[in-house]
Amino acid sequence: MASTSEALYRPLASVLRTLRSMRTALILLLVVGAASVAGSLVPQAPTAPAAVADLFATRPLLARVYRALGLFDVYGSWWFTLTYVLLLISLASCLVPRTRALVRGMRARPQPVRDLNGLRHFAEAVVPAAPEAVLARSRSVLRRRRFRVAATDPGLAAEKGGAREWGSLLFHWSLFLILVGAVYGKGFGLRGVATIVEGETWTEAHASYDLPPEEGRFFTERMHTGLQARLEDFDATYYPDGLPRDFVSRVEVTGADGGPSTPSEIRVNQPLSVEGLKLFQQGYGWAPVIEVRHQGRLVASGPVVFVTDTPNDQRRPWRGVIKLPSLEPQIGLAFRLLPDPLAGLAGAPMLEVRDPFLTWRAWRGDLRLTAAQSVFTLDTTGLEPWLDGGLGLGQTAELPGGIEITFRDLREYTQLLVKRDPGTGLMLVAAILLLAGLVPALASSRRRVWVRAVGADGAGTRLQVGGFALQRRAAFAEEFDDLARELSRVER
Amino acid sequence: MSDGALTTTSNVTFGAALMLYLAAAVVSFHYLAYRRPGSLGVGRAVALIGLATHAISVVTRGLAAGRVPWGNMYEYASVLGLLIVGAYLLVIERVWRTEAVRGFAIGAAVLAMAGAIMFYVPPGPLVPALNSYWLRIHVVLAVLASALFILGAVFTVLYLVQERRERRSTPALVTEREPALVGAAGERPEDYATDQAEEARAPARARSRLPVAAELDRMAYRTIVFAFPIWTMAVIAGAIWAEQAWGRYWGWDPKEVWSFVTWVAFAGYLHARATVGWRGRRAAVLALVGFGALVFNLVVVNTVIAGLHSYA
Numbered sequence: 001m002a003s004t005s006e007a008l009y010r011p012l013a014s015v016l017r018t019l020r021s022m023r024t025a026l027i028l029l030l031v032v033g034a035a036s037v038a039g040s041l042v043p044q045a046p047t048a049p050a051a052v053a054d055l056f057a058t059r060p061l062l063a064r065v066y067r068a069l070g071l072f073d074v075y076g077s078w079w080f081t082l083t084y085v086l087l088l089i090s091l092a093s094c095l096v097p098r099t100r101a102l103v104r105g106m107r108a109r110p111q112p113v114r115d116l117n118g119l120r121h122f123a124e125a126v127v128p129a130a131p132e133a134v135l136a137r138s139r140s141v142l143r144r145r146r147f148r149v150a151a152t153d154p155g156l157a158a159e160k161g162g163a164r165e166w167g168s169l170l171f172h173w174s175l176f177l178i179l180v181g182a183v184y185g186k187g188f189g190l191r192g193v194a195t196i197v198e199g200e201t202w203t204e205a206h207a208s209y210d211l212p213p214e215e216g217r218f219f220t221e222r223m224h225t226g227l228q229a230r231l232e233d234f235d236a237t238y239y240p241d242g243l244p245r246d247f248v249s250r251v252e253v254t255g256a257d258g259g260p261s262t263p264s265e266i267r268v269n270q271p272l273s274v275e276g277l278k279l280f281q282q283g284y285g286w287a288p289v290i291e292v293r294h295q296g297r298l299v300a301s302g303p304v305v306f307v308t309d310t311p312n313d314q315r316r317p318w319r320g321v322i323k324l325p326s327l328e329p330q331i332g333l334a335f336r337l338l339p340d341p342l343a344g345l346a347g348a349p350m351l352e353v354r355d356p357f358l359t360w361r362a363w364r365g366d367l368r369l370t371a372a373q374s375v376f377t378l379d380t381t382g383l384e385p386w387l388d389g390g391l392g393l394g395q396t397a398e399l400p401g402g403i404e405i406t407f408r409d410l411r412e413y414t415q416l417l418v419k420r421d422p423g424t425g426l427m428l429v430a431a432i433l434l435l436a437g438l439v440p441a442l443a444s445s446r447r448r449v450w451v452r453a454v455g456a457d458g459a460g461t462r463l464q465v466g467g468f469a470l471q472r473r474a475a476f477a478e479e480f481d482d483l484a485r486e487l488s489r490v491e492r
Numbered sequence: 493m494s495d496g497a498l499t500t501t502s503n504v505t506f507g508a509a510l511m512l513y514l515a516a517a518v519v520s521f522h523y524l525a526y527r528r529p530g531s532l533g534v535g536r537a538v539a540l541i542g543l544a545t546h547a548i549s550v551v552t553r554g555l556a557a558g559r560v561p562w563g564n565m566y567e568y569a570s571v572l573g574l575l576i577v578g579a580y581l582l583v584i585e586r587v588w589r590t591e592a593v594r595g596f597a598i599g600a601a602v603l604a605m606a607g608a609i610m611f612y613v614p615p616g617p618l619v620p621a622l623n624s625y626w627l628r629i630h631v632v633l634a635v636l637a638s639a640l641f642i643l644g645a646v647f648t649v650l651y652l653v654q655e656r657r658e659r660r661s662t663p664a665l666v667t668e669r670e671p672a673l674v675g676a677a678g679e680r681p682e683d684y685a686t687d688q689a690e691e692a693r694a695p696a697r698a699r700s701r702l703p704v705a706a707e708l709d710r711m712a713y714r715t716i717v718f719a720f721p722i723w724t725m726a727v728i729a730g731a732i733w734a735e736q737a738w739g740r741y742w743g744w745d746p747k748e749v750w751s752f753v754t755w756v757a758f759a760g761y762l763h764a765r766a767t768v769g770w771r772g773r774r775a776a777v778l779a780l781v782g783f784g785a786l787v788f789n790l791v792v793v794n795t796v797i798a799g800l801h802s803y804a
Contacts, residue, residue, distance in 0.1 A: 022763065022767070023767070026760060026763055029756055029759070029760070030756060030760060032756070033752065033753045033756040033757070036744060036749045036752055036753065037749065037750075037753055039744055039749060040744070040746040040749040040750065040793075044744070047743075047744075074744075075744055182742065191739075191740075239617055243616075243617065245617070268737065269624045269736050269737050270736070271736060271739065278739065280737075280738070280739040282739075417738075417739040419739045419740070421740070424735065424741065427731075427741060428732070431728045431731070434724070434728075435721065435724060435725060435728065438720070438721045438724060439721050442717050442720065442721060442762070474710070
């Protein structure tokens with residue numbers, strides 16, 4: 001048994017030893033850096049699926065190579081995770097012994113040196129005072145210069161610049177914390193997009209997001225809050241030249257426990273924090289309220305979410321569809337909305353509602369609802385165009401077969417990014433600590449000085465000062481001369 | 493003044509500053525070539541007037557746009573040039589008395605401003621996502637750190653040139669020896685190699701008008717050490733801003749990736765200085781990698797790669 005455990009232990013120990021070296025940590029950090037470069041140059045499936053598909057279509061061989069190497073999802077690939085974990089282990093195993101040494105070093109006294117003359121900087125003088133008096137004075141001079149002083153057998157040992165080491169450790173531990181916090185926040189995190197039309201209420205739950213939300217590996221169904229958000233009003237304001245100025249969603253938020261609701265505003269750059277979730281203003285659009293009747297019976301009613309293909313250009317109409325699979329033959333209605341037709345026809349952006357106009361085109365045939373499809377477009381492969389027309393607000397179009405389309409109302413909808421990231425606070429604290437450690441770690445310089453005072457042959461004392469610096473050594477030469485001069489000056 | 497007059501003032505002073513910088517750089521190179529100490533003072537005066545003119549250009553630009561003057565690439569590059577010259581003339585040259593490298597420092601600013609011209613847009617308001625006070629903090633930190641990193645890179649290149657020249661003139665003395673140090677094991681001074689090099693290479697000093705390699709190396713190191721925490725703060729401020737504007741503090745957006753690469757490269761540089769066998773030239777190469785990532789981030793990421801920072 002002993003031999004087996006030893007056989008296991010040896011390679012493990014050597015792996016640990018490798019991981020513990022600063023070089024390994026640095027190389028791992030550089031690998032993370034290089035991987036992220038790859039991730040910025042190769043399209044990433046989670047953020048740009050269209051670009052990935054495009055690459056498969058245009059350069060299939062290259063795309064297959066990328067896929068084999070996991071380059072389409074660098075940040076989610078097994079080798080990125082592995083490098084990340086190894087970096088964490090390496091960093092920790094670098095830092096633990098250094099932290100222990102620092103704690104021990106705080107209690108330990110500075111070491112004496114046998115031969116001051118052998119130090120890089122050395123000065124000597126005979127001072128007309130008793131050795132004890134010289135040492136006492138030296139101690140106060142060094143303390144005033146913020147040295148940590150300890151008595152050694154024939155003199156004093158002093159050092160300063162300890163902030164370099166504790167600052168460096170604080171910096172690296174904070175970095176460790178940031179790496180951990182990122183994983184923690186993502187693991188227990190949630191991220192999804194919610195669309196709410198004015199006057200409607202949205203309930204936070206897995207199924208109520210536009211698309212299934214991204215949920216972290218450790219996220220469980222119980223972490224959904226069930227909070228309710230009712231959109232009272234959405235407002236978009238623009239500069240005179242049509243550039244967006246501000247977007248505001250006024251929402252009424254009610255907790256899952258049904259407590260009193262609170263009105264809040266969500267703006268760009270001003271998210272709403274509630275029940276561990278953060279709600280961000282992400283998008284907006286038009287939602288005309290359209291009713292469709294078939295022989296007097298209501299077959300579709302309510303706001304229809306319209307989309308635009310040119311979010312930065314409000315001169316184009318918005319589009320949306322209604323699918324009526326219950327009719328025989330099936331009917332699909334494709335709409336285009338001009339919120340401000342006069343402006344639109346003049347080629348100006350349509351930023352306000354003024355006599356909104358809806359054009360429609362009806363298609364007949366097979367909607368092909370058995371195939372996966374978008375709610376914003378019609379799959380026209382099984383359809384043939386039937387009729388078209390236009391509608392002002394409040395107007396009704398009558399189609400053959402007793403079909404009536406009514407444009408009841410025009411509302412806006414808001415699109416909110418809903419996010420839960422329990423690691424954010426930790427990250428902020430770690431980032432502040434990181435800076436708090438980085439500045440002293442880089443700015444302070446370590447110096448060591450030894451002083452020795454022995455009775456000279458005559459009445460005075462032979463004073464010896466030696467020292468060296470570990471950083472900013474050129475500057476220390478002057479500092480040391482100044483110190484030596486001050487130490488050998490005697491007050492009478 | 494009307495917005496139009498302010499814009500004109502800003503554009504005219506921008507051009508004037510660029511010309512003055514060019515003149516100052518030419519004077520400085522003339523000094524390097526012919527060693528006329530008289531031209532040093534003239535060059536500095538011209539550069540200082542250029543700096544003042546440039547400051548007027550940036551301020552009037554901000555007044556014309558009615559916001560901080562670092563909201564797009566033109567403005568960013570202009571402020572970058574201003575800070576490069578400002579940091580060099582008002583701090584570095586004063587503290588280290590390094591007049592000989594002035595032409596190179598100002599030349600970097602001239603390049604930044606020539607780049608600015610390519611991205612010129614008339615002053616205008618900001619899109620909602622950019623309208624945050626974190627913008628002011630994040631961008632001002634980023635541009636300041638970039639200016640210092642660029643100066644550090646200029647000194648690094650000069651160091652590499654000078655180091656090569658000195659190595660050629662004193663071939664026997666350049667092998668790096670292990671430091672014989674008093675103190676705990678593993679404690680090594682970060683500028684040890686350069687200290688020794690300085691002693692070994694004294695004869696080469698007379699032949700060059702540039703500072704010795706050791707001095708250039710120290711200048712590069714001190715500049716980068718100063719810039720690194722500022723860059724770190726810029727990245728953190730950017731993360732805080734991203735959290736508010738986009739709902740995540742870090743999303744591997746190309747801009748974020750390249751800021752991170754820049755950070756890693758310069759962190760590597762700082763570590764390399766404390767690692768035996770990595771000091772000197774190898775560390776310098778890491779600094780230049782960091783500089784390359786910085787420039788890539790500024791130019792290529794903004795113009796070629798689509799990302800959330802594409803408007804910047």
